[in-house]
Amino acid sequence: MSFTPITTGHYLVLSAALLLIGTVGLLMRRNVIIMLMSIELILNAVNINLVAFSRHWQHVTGQVFAIFVITVAVAEAAVGLGILIALFRNRGTVLSDEIDLLKW
Amino acid sequence: MVNLVSNFWWIPLYPFIGSLLIAILRRGGAVIGPAAILAAFLHGLVVYSSPRGGALDHTLYQWMPGIAFRLVADDLSLLMVLIITGVGFLIHVYSIGYMDKEPGFWRYFAYLNFFVFFMLLLVLASNLIVLYAGWEGVGLASYLLIGFHHDRPTVNRNANKAFLYNRAGDAGFLIGTLILLTAAGTTEFTAINQLPGSPLMLVAALLLALAATGKSAQLPLFVWLPDAMVGPTPVSALIHAATMVTAGIYLFARMAPFLAANPDAGLVIAVIGATTALIAATIALVEHDIKRILAYSTISQLGLMFLAAGLGATQAAIFHVATHAFFKALLFLCSGNIIHALKGEQDIRYMGGLRDKMPWTFRLMVLGGLSLAGFPGLAGFFSKDAILIAATQSPILLAVGFLVSFITAAYVSRMLWAVFFGVYNREAHEAHGTMLHPLWPLAIGSAIAGYFGPHQEGAWPIMIASALVSIAGLYLGRQIRLPELLKAFFARKWFINDAYEVILVKTTASRGSSTLNWIDQNIIDLLPRATAFFTSTASLISGWFDSSVVDGLVKTTASAFSVASYPLRLAQTGRTHNYALVIVITVAISFGWYWLQ
Amino acid sequence: MDAALFYIFAVITLAGAFATVTLRNPIHCAISLIGSLLGIAGLFLLQAAEFLFAVQILLYVGGVMVLFLFVIMLIHLEEAAKLRQYSRQWPVAVAALLAVFIEIATFLNAGFPGLPPSPAPRLIAPGNTERIADSLFYVYALPFEAASLLLLIAIVGAVWMAKKKEVAE
Numbered sequence: 120m121s122f123t124p125i126t127t128g129h130y131l132v133l134s135a136a137l138l139l140i141g142t143v144g145l146l147m148r149r150n151v152i153i154m155l156m157s158i159e160l161i162l163n164a165v166n167i168n169l170v171a172f173s174r175h176w177q178h179v180t181g182q183v184f185a186i187f188v189i190t191v192a193v194a195e196a197a198v199g200l201g202i203l204i205a206l207f208r209n210r211g212t213v214l215s216d217e218i219d220l221l222k223w
Numbered sequence: 224m225v226n227l228v229s230n231f232w233w234i235p236l237y238p239f240i241g242s243l244l245i246a247i248l249r250r251g252g253a254v255i256g257p258a259a260i261l262a263a264f265l266h267g268l269v270v271y272s273s274p275r276g277g278a279l280d281h282t283l284y285q286w287m288p289g290i291a292f293r294l295v296a297d298d299l300s301l302l303m304v305l306i307i308t309g310v311g312f313l314i315h316v317y318s319i320g321y322m323d324k325e326p327g328f329w330r331y332f333a334y335l336n337f338f339v340f341f342m343l344l345l346v347l348a349s350n351l352i353v354l355y356a357g358w359e360g361v362g363l364a365s366y367l368l369i370g371f372h373h374d375r376p377t378v379n380r381n382a383n384k385a386f387l388y389n390r391a392g393d394a395g396f397l398i399g400t401l402i403l404l405t406a407a408g409t410t411e412f413t414a415i416n417q418l419p420g421s422p423l424m425l426v427a428a429l430l431l432a433l434a435a436t437g438k439s440a441q442l443p444l445f446v447w448l449p450d451a452m453v454g455p456t457p458v459s460a461l462i463h464a465a466t467m468v469t470a471g472i473y474l475f476a477r478m479a480p481f482l483a484a485n486p487d488a489g490l491v492i493a494v495i496g497a498t499t500a501l502i503a504a505t506i507a508l509v510e511h512d513i514k515r516i517l518a519y520s521t522i523s524q525l526g527l528m529f530l531a532a533g534l535g536a537t538q539a540a541i542f543h544v545a546t547h548a549f550f551k552a553l554l555f556l557c558s559g560n561i562i563h564a565l566k567g568e569q570d571i572r573y574m575g576g577l578r579d580k581m582p583w584t585f586r587l588m589v590l591g592g593l594s595l596a597g598f599p600g601l602a603g604f605f606s607k608d609a610i611l612i613a614a615t616q617s618p619i620l621l622a623v624g625f626l627v628s629f630i631t632a633a634y635v636s637r638m639l640w641a642v643f644f645g646v647y648n649r650e651a652h653e654a655h656g657t658m659l660h661p662l663w664p665l666a667i668g669s670a671i672a673g674y675f676g677p678h679q680e681g682a683w684p685i686m687i688a689s690a691l692v693s694i695a696g697l698y699l700g701r702q703i704r705l706p707e708l709l710k711a712f713f714a715r716k717w718f719i720n721d722a723y724e725v726i727l728v729k730t731t732a733s734r735g736s737s738t739l740n741w742i743d744q745n746i747i748d749l750l751p752r753a754t755a756f757f758t759s760t761a762s763l764i765s766g767w768f769d770s771s772v773v774d775g776l777v778k779t780t781a782s783a784f785s786v787a788s789y790p791l792r793l794a795q796t797g798r799t800h801n802y803a804l805v806i807v808i809t810v811a812i813s814f815g816w817y818w819l820q
Numbered sequence: 821m822d823a824a825l826f827y828i829f830a831v832i833t834l835a836g837a838f839a840t841v842t843l844r845n846p847i848h849c850a851i852s853l854i855g856s857l858l859g860i861a862g863l864f865l866l867q868a869a870e871f872l873f874a875v876q877i878l879l880y881v882g883g884v885m886v887l888f889l890f891v892i893m894l895i896h897l898e899e900a901a902k903l904r905q906y907s908r909q910w911p912v913a914v915a916a917l918l919a920v921f922i923e924i925a926t927f928l929n930a931g932f933p934g935l936p937p938s939p940a941p942r943l944i945a946p947g948n949t950e951r952i953a954d955s956l957f958y959v960y961a962l963p964f965e966a967a968s969l970l971l972l973i974a975i976v977g978a979v980w981m982a983k984k985k986e987v988a989e
Contacts, residue, residue: 125826128928130863133830135924137837139917144841146804146913147906152846152892154800156853159884160837163860166872174867179951182869183960186952189879190967194974196884200891201981207895208984215800808916814923 130171137164149214151206155199162192231270231296232281234304235343237263242336245329252332257315259336263343264308271301280349289409295349299476302541303346303469306548310465311339313661317556318457320657321563331371331455338364342466346473351400351410354474358396358438361467362389368462369454381450388447392437399430416480428481428488432495435471439525441499446720448522452514456559459514464521464555465548472525472540475532482535489533496529497623502717504630508637508703509713512569513558516638520595521551523627527610530620536613542676543606546594549668550603553591556662560584560654561642568649571638575645581653585643587662592639594669596632596697599690605673611685625692632696633703640701825866832859846892850885857881871949 141164144157166185173181207213227233241259245252270279278297285291296304315335322331341364345357363386370382400410402423407414418424435441440448440463451463462468475482475492482489500523507519524547531540562569564581578585594603607628614620653659715721836856843849857880864873956964 123823125823129826130867131928133833133863135921135928136834139921139924140834140837140841142807142920143913143917144837146800146807146917147910148841149800149906150846152888152895153841153849156840156849156888159853159880160840160856163857163880166876167860167863170864170867170869170872173869179948179955180959182872182948182952183955185869185872186875186956187960187963187967189875190971193879193884194970196887197974197978198981200887201978203891204894204982213895215798220797804913804916807913807920811916811919811923814920818923818926 127171127175130167134164134168134171137161137167149216151203151213151215154215155196155203158199159192159196162188227266227269228273228275229279229281231266231279232283232294232347234263234266234270234308235294235340235347237266238336238339238343242333242340245333245336249329252329253319256332256336257312257319260308260312260315260339263339264305264312267301267304267308270296271305286352289404290352291350292353293349293411294344294347294353295412296347299473299541300346302545303473304343306545307339307342307346307466310548310552310665311335311461313664314457314461314465314552314556316657317460317559317661318455320654321457321559322455325455327371331368334364334367334371335458335461338368338462338467342470345470349411349413351403351412351415354477355393355396355400358434358470359393361462361470362386362393362438365389365451365462365467368458369451371455371458372453375453377450378453381447381453385447385451388444389437392434392444394434395430395432395437396434399427399434402427402430412477416478418481418484420484420486424481425485425488428478428485429491431474431478432488432492435474435492435529436495437471439468439471439529440522441471441526441529442495442502445499445503445522446716446723449515449518452512452518456514456555456562459518460552460555460559463518464551468521468525469528469544469548472528472532472544475529476537476541479532479535479537482532489535491533493530493533493617493620496526496531496533497620497627498526499523500526500530500627501623501630502719504627504634505713506716507634508630509710511572513561513571513574513638513642514555514569516571516634517551517554517558520554520631520634521547523631524551524595527607527624527627530624531610531613534613534616534620536610538677539606539609539613542609546602546606546669546672546676549665549672550591550594550601553587553662553665553669554595556658556665557584557588557591560658561651563658564651564654565649571641574642574649576643577649577651578643580651583659584654587666588643589639590666591669592635593697596635597628597689597693598697599686599693600673602669602671602673604686604689604693605676608682608686608689609677611689612682615685625688628689629692629696632693633700636697636700637703822866826863829859829862829866832856833863847889850888850892853888854881854885857885868948871952 138161141157141160144160145154148154148157166188169181169185169188171181173179173185203213210217237259241255245255248255275296278295280293280295282291282293315332318331318335322328325331338361341357341360343357345354345361348354348357366382366386369385370378372378373382403415403418404410406424406427407418409415433444437444448463448468452459454463482492503519503522503526507516507523510516510519524543528540528543528547531537531543560581561574561577561584564577564584565574568574590601594601597604597607611621611624611628614624712718833856836852836854836859839852840849840856843852857876861873861876861881864870864876
């Protein structure tokens with residue numbers, strides 16, 4: 120069986136799909152932990168995109184950028200979880216609907 | 224030397240200047256006043272006795288075509304001048320004593336001279352306009368003099384009453400004058416007296432007659448004269464006996480041809496005169512105030528003069544004016560002596576037996592009273608007879624005339640008996656000096672003036688009859704006891720005053736006041752009320768504007784903010800979740816926008 | 821061969837991602853995410869990004885996801901798991917995302933001809949890692965240092981945030 124050759128476009132479509140799934144999770148779930156995980160998905164979608172283009176242009180900058188993205192994602196995850204823990208301690212909940220102190 | 228005859232028009236100037244001087248100087252009234260009148264009298268005497276060759280006239284100022292300020296001196300006017308200034312002078316002198324120690328002494332003499340000036344103007348006028356000026360002027364002077372003691376309670380009201388009733392008549396005068404002016408193109412008596420009779424002329428004549436009833440205190444406008452007695456007695460003597468009240472008769476005399484051309488007017492005048500004479504005489508019979516008795520007597524005698532004038536007997540009327548001036552002034556001044564001696568008492572019921580204490584006043588007053596009553600031989604007898612003779616044209620009027628004569632004699636007798644005879648119970652002293660001596664000329668006049676009058680022909684029956692009536696009245700006057708009903712009726716002045724009170728005063732006051740009120744509110748106050756209305760409306764509008772528009776603007780702005788912010792506020796859920804959604808939506812939209820480009 | 825591997829890894833990735841956003845229990849979500857990440861790592865390898873493949877597994881899976889699991893276990897989420905899972909805004913979200921998806925699809929369809937053909941692949945080169953190293957330490961040295969600084973801040977922040985506040989208030 121021979122499929123069509125995998126082009127960069129395939130990767131882009133994949134990246135887009137992952138992006139959307141991640142965004143769906145971000146917007147639709149109430150649990151903040153799962154929202155954070157969705158953010159990770161989004162970041163990974165970006166990484167796929169970067170690497171795909173890095174291969175397309177035969178340039179390594181894309182991968183270097185992806186390394187940085189991973190770095191940032193790690194830092195963000197750590198800090199986000201720290202916030203989550205603090206939030207849980209203060210509010211007793213991790214449901215985003217109930218965290219509305221900034222409500223008018 | 225100055226030609227006094229052709230400069231006769233100076234005559235009114237003497238009292239005018241006198242009045243002015245006294246008013247400016249505020250003193251010297253006792254000297255300047257009588258002096259001015261005396262000067263006028265002497266000048267008048269000179270002019271009267273000089274050969275004049277017809278009427279003199281002098282035009283001082285031509286005002287408009289047909290109206291000039293012109294004076295005329297003929298027998299009639301000069302006779303009046305002499306009466307006015309002669310009697311006036313005597314009364315001025317009398318006043319020096321009577322008004323002694325009175326506050327406002329100078330004011331009195333200034334007013335008195337003022338009055339004489341206007342009266343002279345009236346009699347010397349050659350046309351209706353100048354006469355009207357004098358007419359009004361004497362009315363004003365009368366008001367001022369009646370109201371002289373303006374601090375006493377009823378005085379002001381009575382002065383107003385006199386003036387207003389005069390004024391009512393003056394309205395008729397003006398309209399009548401204007402009618403004549405349009406008919407003849409001028410108001411000169413010479414021209415008017417040539418106008419033929421017509422219904423319009425009759426109206427004019429009646430209007431002028433109405434004015435005369437006001438001035439001469441006849442029906443219907445006589446009620447002011449008795450109340451005018453609150454003025455000083457010399458004033459009553461001069462103005463309300465001898466001069467001003469005779470102005471009406473003088474007017475008739477001046478316009479005799481005109482009246483003759485409208486005989487119906489004359490008839491009306493005669494009837495008014497007769498009726499008034501009768502009514503006034505009956506009232507005089509029951510009055511108690513000595514001055515009011517004399518006042519009603521004056522009204523009655525004026526009625527007789529009206530009678531004569533209305534019937535065309537101008538000479539008889541003027542004759543009676545002259546004699547009446549003498550004896551009525553005499554009577555008033557004597558009564559002034561009595562009042563002065565009794566320290567202000569005027570009620571004859573509280574007098575009595577003054578014959579011994581005041582012998583000269585007694586004799587003088589008896590003389591005047593007998594002359595008034597028409598005692599044979601005295602002046603009043605002759606002048607009254609002249610009138611009675613003229614009245615023979617109508618039996619009714621003649622009968623009324625005799626009746627009036629009888630009643631006149633009766634009330635004279637009653638008055639004299641009450642004052643001088645009977646029980647003496649008051650302290651009194653005889654008059655002296657200036658309050659006594661001026662009376663002599665008046666007494667002499669009351670006695671002998673009759674012999675200078677117009678000659679009567681075929682008058683014997685009348686003369687005998689009137690003599691008998693007079694004596695009978697004098698005798699019975701003491702004895703008469705009227706039925707109580709009649710007494711009450713006369714005492715209430717035939718209810719005329721009351722009728723006037725109701726019809727005119729109250730109605731005018733209430734209707735008038737409500738009409739005036741309406742006028743005041745809606746016409747006079749229109750501008751302020753309109754202004755107030757506009758101001759309040761404007762303030763209402765601006766208030767409304769302020770609260771609804773201006774404040775509304777503010778409130779709307781504020782509420783716009785709050786209303787608009789509400790949906791926007793809902794976006795602030797405080798949930799980051801929702802904010803993330805918003806971000807995505809924004810991305811979708813921007814992508815779409817870019818896509819559509 | 822490439823194609824088959826691609827599709828396998830792609831399926832793993834997408835399935836894992838879908839599971840992550842759908843499952844009720846957070847631990848299940850975390851496990852699915854791990855699976856998804858592994859799939860992505862495989863994709864990296866297919867594109868000759870060996871270094872990145874290694875970094876992905878080491879850091880992402882071994883670091884971040886472990887962290888996630890620890891935190892999940894720290895917070896008692898049993899009660900939350902029983903509650904409603906999906907936010908009330910999900911219809912709007914779906915609509916918006918659908919719009920975005922269509923747009924992206926259209927983009928991809930239409931806007932691709934401008935992409936020039938890639939040059940011949942030179943798979944055997946000095947080596948992927950060496951090349952990354954070259955780029956990272958020479959050209960992008962500054963961002964590298966900045967990233968390390970960022971990590972420092974993140975560490976400090978995370979520690980401080982999660983600390984129990986005894987002396988606060």
